[in-house]
Amino acid sequence: MTDATVAARAAPRKPVSVAGLAALGGLGVALVVVGPYVFDTYLLNILIKAFFFAIAAITVDVLWGYTGYLTFGQSAFFGVGAYAAGLIFTHYGFSPATVAAAVGAAIACTGLLAALVGWLSFYRGASPFFATVISLVVPIVLSQLLLSGGEWTGSSSGLTGYETFDWSLEAWFWVSGGALLAVGTVAWLAMRSDGGRVLTAIRDNESRCEYLGIRVSRVKIMLLIAMGIVAGLAGFGYGAFSGVVAPELSGFVLGTELIIWVALGGRGTLWGPLIGAVLINVASAYLSGSMPFAWQLILGSAFVAVIVLLPQGLIPLLLRPFGFGRRTATAPALTERALPPVDTADTSPALVMQDVTRRFGSLHVLQGISFSARAGELVGLIGPNGAGKTTLMRCMSDGADRTSGTVALCGNDIGRLSPQACVRFGLGRKFQNANVFESLTVGESLRIAGTLLERPSLWRRSQVLALPAYALDVVRTTGLDYKLDAVARDLSHGEQQALELAMVLALAPRIVLLDEPTAGLSKHERTQIGEILSALAHRYGLCCLLVEHDLDFVEQIATRIVVLHQGKLVMEGSFQDVVNSELVRNIYAGTAQPVPDAHDGVQSDAAFQQSNTSTVPKEDSPRSTISKEPT
Amino acid sequence: MALLLDVLTTAAMLFIVTAGLMMIFGVMKIVNFAHGALLTMGGYVSYVVTHLKLDPWLSWPLAFVCGMVAGLIIEYLVVRPLYKRPLDAILATWGLGIIIGQLIVIAFGREVQFTDTPLDGMWTLAGTGYSAYRLLLIPVAVVLCGVLTALLNGTRFGVNTRAVIMNEKLASGLGINAGRIRFITFSLGAGLGTLAGTLVSPLSSVDPNMGVGWLVSAFMLVMVSGHSMVSLMATCLVFGAAQVLVSIYFSPVLGGLTIAVLAALTLRIRPKGFAHD
Numbered sequence: 001m002t003d004a005t006v007a008a009r010a011a012p013r014k015p016v017s018v019a020g021l022a023a024l025g026g027l028g029v030a031l032v033v034v035g036p037y038v039f040d041t042y043l044l045n046i047l048i049k050a051f052f053f054a055i056a057a058i059t060v061d062v063l064w065g066y067t068g069y070l071t072f073g074q075s076a077f078f079g080v081g082a083y084a085a086g087l088i089f090t091h092y093g094f095s096p097a098t099v100a101a102a103v104g105a106a107i108a109c110t111g112l113l114a115a116l117v118g119w120l121s122f123y124r125g126a127s128p129f130f131a132t133v134i135s136l137v138v139p140i141v142l143s144q145l146l147l148s149g150g151e152w153t154g155s156s157s158g159l160t161g162y163e164t165f166d167w168s169l170e171a172w173f174w175v176s177g178g179a180l181l182a183v184g185t186v187a188w189l190a191m192r193s194d195g196g197r198v199l200t201a202i203r204d205n206e207s208r209c210e211y212l213g214i215r216v217s218r219v220k221i222m223l224l225i226a227m228g229i230v231a232g233l234a235g236f237g238y239g240a241f242s243g244v245v246a247p248e249l250s251g252f253v254l255g256t257e258l259i260i261w262v263a264l265g266g267r268g269t270l271w272g273p274l275i276g277a278v279l280i281n282v283a284s285a286y287l288s289g290s291m292p293f294a295w296q297l298i299l300g301s302a303f304v305a306v307i308v309l310l311p312q313g314l315i316p317l318l319l320r321p322f323g324f325g326r327r328t329a330t331a332p333a334l335t336e337r338a339l340p341p342v343d344t345a346d347t348s349p350a351l352v353m354q355d356v357t358r359r360f361g362s363l364h365v366l367q368g369i370s371f372s373a374r375a376g377e378l379v380g381l382i383g384p385n386g387a388g389k390t391t392l393m394r395c396m397s398d399g400a401d402r403t404s405g406t407v408a409l410c411g412n413d414i415g416r417l418s419p420q421a422c423v424r425f426g427l428g429r430k431f432q433n434a435n436v437f438e439s440l441t442v443g444e445s446l447r448i449a450g451t452l453l454e455r456p457s458l459w460r461r462s463q464v465l466a467l468p469a470y471a472l473d474v475v476r477t478t479g480l481d482y483k484l485d486a487v488a489r490d491l492s493h494g495e496q497q498a499l500e501l502a503m504v505l506a507l508a509p510r511i512v513l514l515d516e517p518t519a520g521l522s523k524h525e526r527t528q529i530g531e532i533l534s535a536l537a538h539r540y541g542l543c544c545l546l547v548e549h550d551l552d553f554v555e556q557i558a559t560r561i562v563v564l565h566q567g568k569l570v571m572e573g574s575f576q577d578v579v580n581s582e583l584v585r586n587i588y589a590g591t592a593q594p595v596p597d598a599h600d601g602v603q604s605d606a607a608f609q610q611s612n613t614s615t616v617p618k619e620d621s622p623r624s625t626i627s628k629e630p631t
Numbered sequence: 632m633a634l635l636l637d638v639l640t641t642a643a644m645l646f647i648v649t650a651g652l653m654m655i656f657g658v659m660k661i662v663n664f665a666h667g668a669l670l671t672m673g674g675y676v677s678y679v680v681t682h683l684k685l686d687p688w689l690s691w692p693l694a695f696v697c698g699m700v701a702g703l704i705i706e707y708l709v710v711r712p713l714y715k716r717p718l719d720a721i722l723a724t725w726g727l728g729i730i731i732g733q734l735i736v737i738a739f740g741r742e743v744q745f746t747d748t749p750l751d752g753m754w755t756l757a758g759t760g761y762s763a764y765r766l767l768l769i770p771v772a773v774v775l776c777g778v779l780t781a782l783l784n785g786t787r788f789g790v791n792t793r794a795v796i797m798n799e800k801l802a803s804g805l806g807i808n809a810g811r812i813r814f815i816t817f818s819l820g821a822g823l824g825t826l827a828g829t830l831v832s833p834l835s836s837v838d839p840n841m842g843v844g845w846l847v848s849a850f851m852l853v854m855v856s857g858h859s860m861v862s863l864m865a866t867c868l869v870f871g872a873a874q875v876l877v878s879i880y881f882s883p884v885l886g887g888l889t890i891a892v893l894a895a896l897t898l899r900i901r902p903k904g905f906a907h908d
Contacts, residue, residue, distance in 0.1 A: 070718050120899050128718060129662060130898055133850050137891040140847055148884045256725060263722065293737045300729035307723040308712050 032177030036170035050281035051176035055234035057277035059227035060258045065268030068203030072255040073135035076142045077228040079250020081106040081235025086159040086245035094163035106236040114228030118221030139252040146247040158246030194456035201448045204437040213423035213452040260303045266313025331484035337466035350375045350543035356405030365391045366567045378537035378544040380558035387564040389547045397429045428509030434496035436488045443484035449503035471505035477528045511543045632759040640765040642871035643772035649849040651823030658816045664724040667842030668731035673828020674837035677746040687749035694829035695822045702821025748833035780860045851894030
């Protein structure tokens, strides 16, 4: 492996929307600069408030549109920020010191509140519904507290008439508009950066993220804290500008309005919600006077129609003819990641299971499994359906799953730790069904898989993608290197399987769990994967554990076979020992009927391949799979 | 004694208000955010009945029918396209809530209204006089719980419904019309929502936002209680008791928040809530 960088073979595509966005950004800057000279006082007032609301809308878009966390609670942070200004300026007067104190209070209180909400909402196994319902509770609790605050918070009428910044309307317009553009730009850079793609990965497939070693809950909590602080500062600006704070600013009606602006503007685009929030606020200010009830009705109807018919929002639809909203996926250049050399002298087993059991109520799925595997071994795990093979893999990769017993990965007892901790001990798990990130490209998926080894940048996209040599092998042999800019959901089933395998290997694991990695693949693809797997164990010294029904496949690559039956480990040995064993025949056939000789199977496969060199069969290629039903 | 009756009637009210939401969430795994607006609608059915000087008992069947019809329309137009996008279904039903609320405002105005109660006066139980109508809600809740449990567990419709919950594709393959099951379930749940609005309206006032206050408590109860009507009843008793105690011994404001906060903490500690599995 001498050549370090290999140019991606896909032709680079010209990013379409960058020019468009630059034009849009230029237009925004121009509007903010000349605004005070063209707009009247009333409109300037409306726009300044709209700008602060739009900042909050951007935080909703980051949380909901990009990360998939539907929140009604961003108004709580906005309200906390506004009240930080209102309370401190009312009770302690206005001076540089109190301004600093108010900003500090806005940041500290929103950060703490966000940490609390995050702790309540995001934990392993929390349903997205639950997080959403919590986000609904937060603003309701907060506005109740503000209402019961008596004189100090001004109760239902809020606080008015406090002294605040003595700035002209023009200055406020420039400050708020500049803040909105700055927040929009920073958020846009962050969301399109490699780090930002992690959020989309979490939205697409949280469990796959866990099994790539990403601390999903922590990422979400940190993100919520950041977004809470931004929304809080926007609220501070609003409170300082308007000179009025009321409980409605933290109420859940504002929280739902933020959602409506983002949905109508176009979730997951940032500029859509920004434009949407400003336009709807301006329209509301003019129309709610002339037709107060009808306007709300129109807004509600438009919202429902957009959710049902146009989930992408209105503004992307209007701007699409001008080249907006298209994906600008680029294929990065592939390069080999240098890994620390494997210590071949170390002969202690990589994986040790001691007396592991798993019960579901009275059902014993696994009983007293003790077993170990060393680096460089490729262990084939076989057994009839329902023998507990997948459960066994789950017990190795998730500390919370087994009922009793101990599991150690590379010398670390996994205790009750989560999958992401197990991954950090050196585990990689490929699921039975292709488990990928639907809306990410192949290149992005592979980069996210390497998050543990290389922290992705939060503000830029890397043009180089480094992968361990064996992951590169998978990508190249399966032709995925031609499709680095293809979106995962558009790949064929076999390509998705290969992508997931490459992602697991991109982790540079010490132990690889493979649950039927060749299910649904053609004969040709199976052969390729087989070669890669045996190289993993024999050349790169990984410890591989393979669940497989196809005995020919197992024979070709496995160094040892383990037979599982009714939750017990009934036999261990070489392939010949196992196939010729009376016990195994009994397990599979129910009687002592001979299992079809594996070598016949190989020959028939070879003959089949010769007769079908042009077309590669996807499924049902003849193979001496062990019959699933007793004959 | 009065305290015990407070707890029981509060639990009964909570159950009545939550049952329709539970029906829809339990069967369709969709959180119906329009439930609050449906409650409000039920309140206004009572108001119309009062206004027209009809027999107040008439508002019960009338509310149920109105809710059923509204549910049929909502399911057909809005919920059906969103089964595959449950979070969007939350939003769409929330938007519907806004629409229903605005229509009510246009029709009836923003003023707070009052309705006639079908059952006046006090009943004396073990020496304690207590509002007869509040007491009436206890048997209503128990009967409702029994009927719904029987419907879901003892009838052909219930068996088909559970088949659709467990495996929709298989159920469809076996000739069960999954679309129709959802259609009926949603409208039943909506009907229960408006009925609940009518049932609680004599105890409070009727205004365009009356449903919202109930909404969050109802959600939390459904999230905590899991799937069965009986466990929902138990949850309503426990949390209702907590709400009454906090309201009496601390402050009504805190009492109003008790259910939401307690339920959030319960779910954080026991993510599966009170459900058995």
